[in-house]
Amino acid sequence: MTRHLPIIAVMMLFPAAGMAAGDRNGDVLLHTVEDMLSPTGSTVRRYFTSGPSLQPWRDSLSVSGAAASFDIDRQPQPTEAQNGTGHNLYSLEAQSYYKLSQLSTVWGRASFTAGVTRSVRYADCIDYDLLAPYVLGDDTGGDIARQRYSFGGGWARRYGVWSIGIEADYRAETASRSHDPRVRDIVSDLSVSVGGSRLVGSRYLLAADATLRTYRQDVDIDFLNPSNTIMTRPYTGMGNVYKRFDNNQCTSNGHNLTALGGGITLTPDSHGGGLRARAAYSHIRVSMVLRDFSNITMATTVTGVTEASVAWYRPGGDGPAFLPEIAARYSSRSGTENLFGTAQGSGYPTVGRRDNYSLQRLDATVRMPIEWRTATEGRLRLTATPAVTGMVREERLREPATKRTDRYYIATLGLDASLSRPGGGLMRAKVNGGSGNSATAVTAGAGYSRDFSGKIVGIEASYAHTHYHNRCNRNAATITLSIIF
Amino acid sequence: MNFNRPIFRKLALCGAVALGLTACSDEPEPLYDVTFSENVPEGCTITSQTINFTELNTGATTTVTGTAGLSLGAGTYSVDATAEATDASGNKKTLRAVARNIVITATAHSVTLDWFYYNATSTFVFSEIYTSGSLNATGKGKLYDSYFRIYNNTDEVLYADGLAICESAMNSATNIQSIVTEAARPEKNFITQVVYVIPGNGTDVPVQPGQSIKIADQAIDWSEQVAGALDHRDADFEWYDEVTTGSLRDTNNPDVPDLDKWYSYSRTIWLPSQQCNRAYALVRMPSGMTAENYLSNYDGTYSYIGVTGKEMTNKNACIIPNDWILDGVSLCSDTDFRMAVISPAVDMSHASIALENTVANSAGKKFVRLTAGTSPAGNTILQDTDDSANDFEVVSAR
Numbered sequence: 001m002t003r004h005l006p007i008i009a010v011m012m013l014f015p016a017a018g019m020a021a022g023d024r025n026g027d028v029l030l031h032t033v034e035d036m037l038s039p040t041g042s043t044v045r046r047y048f049t050s051g052p053s054l055q056p057w058r059d060s061l062s063v064s065g066a067a068a069s070f071d072i073d074r075q076p077q078p079t080e081a082q083n084g085t086g087h088n089l090y091s092l093e094a095q096s097y098y099k100l101s102q103l104s105t106v107w108g109r110a111s112f113t114a115g116v117t118r119s120v121r122y123a124d125c126i127d128y129d130l131l132a133p134y135v136l137g138d139d140t141g142g143d144i145a146r147q148r149y150s151f152g153g154g155w156a157r158r159y160g161v162w163s164i165g166i167e168a169d170y171r172a173e174t175a176s177r178s179h180d181p182r183v184r185d186i187v188s189d190l191s192v193s194v195g196g197s198r199l200v201g202s203r204y205l206l207a208a209d210a211t212l213r214t215y216r217q218d219v220d221i222d223f224l225n226p227s228n229t230i231m232t233r234p235y236t237g238m239g240n241v242y243k244r245f246d247n248n249q250c251t252s253n254g255h256n257l258t259a260l261g262g263g264i265t266l267t268p269d270s271h272g273g274g275l276r277a278r279a280a281y282s283h284i285r286v287s288m289v290l291r292d293f294s295n296i297t298m299a300t301t302v303t304g305v306t307e308a309s310v311a312w313y314r315p316g317g318d319g320p321a322f323l324p325e326i327a328a329r330y331s332s333r334s335g336t337e338n339l340f341g342t343a344q345g346s347g348y349p350t351v352g353r354r355d356n357y358s359l360q361r362l363d364a365t366v367r368m369p370i371e372w373r374t375a376t377e378g379r380l381r382l383t384a385t386p387a388v389t390g391m392v393r394e395e396r397l398r399e400p401a402t403k404r405t406d407r408y409y410i411a412t413l414g415l416d417a418s419l420s421r422p423g424g425g426l427m428r429a430k431v432n433g434g435s436g437n438s439a440t441a442v443t444a445g446a447g448y449s450r451d452f453s454g455k456i457v458g459i460e461a462s463y464a465h466t467h468y469h470n471r472c473n474r475n476a477a478t479i480t481l482s483i484i485f
Numbered sequence: 486m487n488f489n490r491p492i493f494r495k496l497a498l499c500g501a502v503a504l505g506l507t508a509c510s511d512e513p514e515p516l517y518d519v520t521f522s523e524n525v526p527e528g529c530t531i532t533s534q535t536i537n538f539t540e541l542n543t544g545a546t547t548t549v550t551g552t553a554g555l556s557l558g559a560g561t562y563s564v565d566a567t568a569e570a571t572d573a574s575g576n577k578k579t580l581r582a583v584a585r586n587i588v589i590t591a592t593a594h595s596v597t598l599d600w601f602y603y604n605a606t607s608t609f610v611f612s613e614i615y616t617s618g619s620l621n622a623t624g625k626g627k628l629y630d631s632y633f634r635i636y637n638n639t640d641e642v643l644y645a646d647g648l649a650i651c652e653s654a655m656n657s658a659t660n661i662q663s664i665v666t667e668a669a670r671p672e673k674n675f676i677t678q679v680v681y682v683i684p685g686n687g688t689d690v691p692v693q694p695g696q697s698i699k700i701a702d703q704a705i706d707w708s709e710q711v712a713g714a715l716d717h718r719d720a721d722f723e724w725y726d727e728v729t730t731g732s733l734r735d736t737n738n739p740d741v742p743d744l745d746k747w748y749s750y751s752r753t754i755w756l757p758s759q760q761c762n763r764a765y766a767l768v769r770m771p772s773g774m775t776a777e778n779y780l781s782n783y784d785g786t787y788s789y790i791g792v793t794g795k796e797m798t799n800k801n802a803c804i805i806p807n808d809w810i811l812d813g814v815s816l817c818s819d820t821d822f823r824m825a826v827i828s829p830a831v832d833m834s835h836a837s838i839a840l841e842n843t844v845a846n847s848a849g850k851k852f853v854r855l856t857a858g859t860s861p862a863g864n865t866i867l868q869d870t871d872d873s874a875n876d877f878e879v880v881s882a883r
Contacts, residue, residue: 229840244541247819337542340561351588351590353559355514399543399545
């Protein structure tokens with residue numbers, strides 16, 4: 001039954017899309033698609049999707065769509081062994097944004113993704129970045145087959161100068177490996193957001209939102225080889241292990257996550273010019289539980305994530321449009337290991353704990369899309385996006401005293417071009433290149449969309465090449481077929 | 486721009502609060518002053534000592550050279566200490582003390598060191614222990630082809646008659662909460678479930694320096710059943726269990742003398758631990774001790790608190806005082822080890838058949854004592870530091 005849920009969800013979304021398609025022609029929809037895909041249009045929409053109560057302003061018309069994509073990623077050496085050396089992922093997704101009335105809006109999405117993540121080592125779980133550093137793993141590893149089902153949707157309504165919204169997302173994911181060490185991971189991930197916003201002054205919206213997330217992953221490891229010599233180890237960060245439960249003493253564990261978050265968004269009530277800003281904070285607590293030892297909690301991480309972004313949009317009139325944006329994200333994770341006494345029954349009493357792990361990370365981006373549009377019938381839209389992205393990451397262990405600091409930056413220039421013709425199609429091309437202290441990266445892509453009786457059918461392909469200095473090359477490609485109506 | 490400034494002040498305040506919440510604590514872990522109590526052999530004075538603490542959860546180690554002013558973080562510790570001392574006659578002695586599962590918390594932070602004389606010299610030792618058994622022809626069961634080899638680790642002729650082979654009644658893979666019977670605690674006595682004694686009058690079984698005797702379960706040629714299996718027809722002794730009930734029978738080779746069976750918990754045959762998770766002791770029975778005398782005076786019935794918290798009793802056991810033991814070897818796979826069943830003064834660790842004890846990992850493998858060197862008389866000296874994890878290696882029995 002679970003396997004068919006995405007299909008059922010997609011079928012439920014499409015009638016709404018069909019109703020929506022009747023009230024506008026293909027050109028209007030084509031221009032909406034063009035705007036959605038452009039650097040400026042996608043940035044403006046991102047602020048409207050940051051909280052459920054702002055969704056009514058995201059688009060002026062109802063839009064729905066479905067897409068199928070294939071994503072391939074290869075690198076001979078992993079940048080992080082726990083995340084593998086690439087993947088092959090196939091996905092099907094559908095989404096709908098539908099205005100029930102001038103005041104009410106609903107939206108929904110469903111997707112199914114399947115494929116393989118290659119050569120994962122030192123982590124027998126998925127979502128490593130969320131759960132690190134306390135995971136079970138081994139130095140053999142191997143490919144992991146994954147299946148992900150996700151569903152989400154929300155509702156928002158305006159009441160005069162006020163609006164409220166609620167949104168929920170659910171993800172179920174399984175992962176498995178068909179050779180020793182055989183892993184079986186099951187993830188259940190639910191987020192619920194509520195929000196409210198108010199018109200401030202004549203054209204600004206001030207919104208607040210709060211999110212509760214509950215997540216659980218069960219990890220079971222098995223060996224069919226009776227002469228098994230692969231050792232599953234409970235990692236505690238930077239290659240260290242929890243000695244007491246080392247070497248296959250524990251082959252079944254769980255991760256329980258609870259997160260609370262909230263944010264404030266300021267944005268104009270239209271896609272026009274003005275200031276856009278968002279600040280958000282989330283508090284994430286993850287416990288690693290050992291199933292083999294009466295569910296004792298081996299370790300806990302607490303992560304605080306602070307995100308902020310500010311953008312200023314100046315629409316183009318006779319000249320170019322500008323949308324400079326500064327965004328930063330700071331996260332701080334601390335890890336605490338519980339210490340246990342002698343066995344009592346089948347469990348162990350906790351006799352102490354040690355705060356042994358910490359990770360601080362700061363990501364910042366400055367970018368400034370500059371956009372030129374022609375006002376002719378065949379509309380040309382050109383966008384140049386210079387950007388600088390930097391990251392500082394410091395990971396520490398108190399015992400054994402270890403510290404690792406990474407500093408990355410990369411300066412990039414992106415060029416996007418789109419050409420649309422009334423009654424015709426939309427052609428898009430983009431190229432992005434940049435160089436930094438640790439990598440040089442180039443991305444190129446092209447797409448074509450065409451109106452067929454009010455439905456926009458499109459194909460898009462992109463290729464990315466990254467050269468990690470003194471290490472290896474990474475190549476990735478994606479091809480997507482879509483229909484929007 | 487038409488928005489009011491207080492909004493920005495509120496946004497800035499929220500950001501500051503959020504950043505403050507993420508600040509991480511750099512407070513050091515609390516340390517607890519450790520109080521020591523030491524039990525030193527009578528008349529002995531410690532002149533120097535080194536104490537190693539290993540925290541079992543994290544593997545962190547702390548080494549100190551005295552008991553004063555030591556502070557440790559919370560955890561469960563193993564303690565391994567050595568000391569130089571002088572006895573009442575002024576002779577220099579080496580002492581050792583071993584303690585396991587010492588829990589240090591804010592409310593419990595005392596350590597007791599029971600020092601014992603550490604004498605690395607040995608007489609008879611187990612040079613080979615093979616209890617895991619070989620796979621039978623079907624590959625699913627085991628042959629009863631276990632054996633022990635006892636080695637004269639001196640430069641003098643020793644006599645093996647009167648030596649007993651004993652197997653611990655408790656196994657090291659069991660989670661026993663506590664042993665209720667004081668006399669059954671490993672630091673007091675060795676609790677055995679079998680006593681098989683080499684027959685003789687004290688000088689009937691001489692073993693030359695550097696030579697050994699082999700004691701097998703069934704002294705037959707096992708290769709007749711499974712190609713390449715062990716041939717025990719060269720054994721010096723075998724243990725034979727006469728069984729009159731049921732269908733299970735022991736095999737007796739009339740050409741190989743049998744051990745004297747003083748005691749066995751089993752109503753049928755004794756099969757040494759194929760899981761390799763018990764301790765074995767080579768015991769020199771006191772002069773003049775008879776089976777009847779022993780059984781009437783050394784009953785080893787003991788009570789213990791089981792894993793469920795319920796008190797239980799084992800009546801199928803005998804007591805071996807620790808000072809009767811010439812050599813003791815504790816066996817258990819590292820992943821299964823839960824408790825020591827022999828005094829740390831006899832064996833302060835355990836030898837592991839494999840990291841993970843599966844049939845495939847353990848079948849056909851034996852423990853062999855490492856070689857330490859050559860004696861002045863040219864005999865091979867086997868390593869006997871009363872620390873089986875370091876004294877033995879695991880090799881194929883074939």
